[in-house]
Amino acid sequence: MIDIASQLAHIVGERFVSNNPEEAFFYARDPGLMPAHKPDYVVVPKTASEIQEILRLASRERIPVVPMGAGMSLTGLVIPLRGGIVIDMKRMNRILEVNEKARYVIVEGGTSHGALKAYLDKHCPRLRHSIPDSPATATVAANVMIHGQGRLTQQYGFNSDMVSGLEVVLPSGEICTIGSCALSPYWFSKGAPLPDLTGLFLGWFGATGIITKVALKLYPRKKMRDVEIFVTDRDDLVPDMVYELTHTEMVEDINIFAQPMPMIFKDNHHITLFITGDTDEELEFKRKMVWNCLDGFIKSKDGGFMSVPPVMKPTLLDMPQRSVSRFADVKKGGGFEYSGPIIPVETYPACTRKVMELGSKYDLAYSAMARVIGRNHAMMFGFAFTFNRADPQMMERTRKALEEGGEFALAAGGVFWKPTIDEQRLALEKMDATTRDLMKMIKENLDPLGIMNPGNWEVV
């Protein structure tokens, strides 16, 4: 009988393979609420060729493989539902190339958003990427794999829309490049003018292949950045307010939050606007445009700009916003999860009311948080709850609240974002049957042995 651990050690080196109970325990779960399931092996490869070898071994031996970035989806996407090999990608963390003039960067598949930000801060001060508010350890590849969002999402769409090329190891162990890089040394386009094959991998959670390189578009970085908060107690007017704001095309990012604590926030909706500029004049011009566009709401006494205290500004301007993680310990319990469907902006009022209802029904601390995607094209809406890991009953109530929130958003016309295994099942059930068959065809052709992150996007 073949000794899998020895084979893996032969590929990545003994130090970087574990079948110990300690790693099995840790990699069996993520910070969210999905049930744990232990892997048989955890490996930490350094190169794409090592990943090729691992996948060839896994194919030969029919062993499930789960690629993992930082494991920060919170929805169990890297929990090895059927055991097998978890591939922790974080040793593959080199920033390979920045094409400053064409404004893109090529990074290895385990590179974190934090490391990319630090690199650009130091070496390319006129460039930036769309950094998400997930912890800095979240990887670029995993973020685009789940169609994540970031600071530039209001301007340029999902972070996956900003991909300009991929290198992927297929389940067979073959390696291929996707986009202009398939036939050019330049990684400027993920598809056009060719067929866009990134759709075979993005959004699939590793069920069709493992991303070993990502090219990501970079954008101009302005010298100055500021934040304003428009507050309203009229949830029904939030979509109109956001519509006016996006019309100005002056705003970097638009986030909205509504939460009961601290007391001054209760019953209000806080539209947080980030503006940037290279000069004071540019910043003031944008600020003026933003203020003017909401003037009607101010005159009708439906809202107004709050004065952002100096102590609050660094927290809001922080990238990534570390305060998002702090929400996990509001109840001194280290737990935080949100169901984050992508919804039409017009459903914001109904979704916000639902969060409040769920918070009350399940006796949970909550926050409604949203980020505008594109020029009002959609919105990521977070039904966010904090829980105490030492309180199983509270954890169960949180699970129920999340489930109800997600289902509510789906019924309201939204689509699950980074769905749990149960939400994926619901989505597949609701999906156009022909679309579902197409997904099945893609999965079966790319992963005929069903070894890639099994359980995810599995059409039965």
Place this chain on the structure above:
Amino acid sequence: MKYEDIVHRCFRCGYCKFTGDYIDFNCPSYRKFFFESYSPGGRMWLIRAWLNDEIKNSDRFQEILFSCATCANCMEHCVFTFSDDLVNVFLAAREEMVNQGIIPPAVRDYLKNINISGNPYKEPADERGKWAEGTSVETYDGQDYLLYIGCVGSYDERAKKIARAVGDLLAHAGISFGILGDRETCDGNEVRALGEMGLFQFLAEQNISLFKDLGIQRIITMDPHAFNAFKKDYPGLGGTFEAYHYTQILAPVVASSKIPLKDYRAKVTFHDPCYLGRHNGEYEAPRKILHAIPGLEVIEMDQSKENAFCCGGGGGNFFTDILGGGDESPNRIRVRQAHSTGANIVAVACPQCAKMLDDAIKLEELDDKLEVLDVAEIVMRALDQPT
């Protein structure tokens, strides 16, 4: 277990692994092993699993716990309100393991040696003060300060040179001080870091009693680890002394030009010792000394001050070597970081760091490009330069 009430509160977001600006992973054990289990968050989750009997105390678990260098990077960068207690949690878990008697052999041997010999080298006490032979350093007899050298400076050949430099320099600066010589014994900082709280308390009380008997009120330490113990842990056991690291005493002296420093042309980068920097907030004193030396160019590493990367010697690892070995061992990474600045000297202010980085320079084959010198040794060179 102490601090048991906070182990479930880690979200495992991973900020603890990074520098504040995210330029690199900055947890030495995570950087070496690269499994999440070796990160601060991994330890929190595994300690909880261990307390809940979901995993056992295994060789691997011991390696995970005892490879923590207690460098406090996690405390510096964790975003939660319990961040100050992160290292305390890890030490509490070690204490539980020590109490159960299930610890790595290297840890057991270290503790045994301290218990029997009063030092980790199994050397006799009367060898302790020999580093001072041939210097003008005197035995303590009511001077203003006690100069406490510690185990490494007393017995390790490389560190003894640093001890002589520190002693000579303080004497040259006109500081009134004396040493304990063969009456000095281990300060216990690493004993505490390795979880043997009973032995630590015994050592601390023994030292406190001696210091009080001799009327000592102010202590200068050569080793930041001892400085940490005297400043933070001894007061809780009744030992309230004014504790200083020697750079804190020398910085104002050098700044006031009381010591005439000559031109010394070199490029130097300063490696912050964790127990001086992150644990005790002293980043400027050693830098002030270096900046006062004419001709010396001081270059900062990307990972410095609050973001300094540990040499891997803290938390007892200097003695147990659980974190050492391989080209990704922290001391070798740190030496590569220092070399990348273009400096030809890595300045340190800790004998453990000096030894760790010295070893790494040999392994990296950088002997002809980079040398490790304590701040005191650099100042002595500046004093000795021809005019």
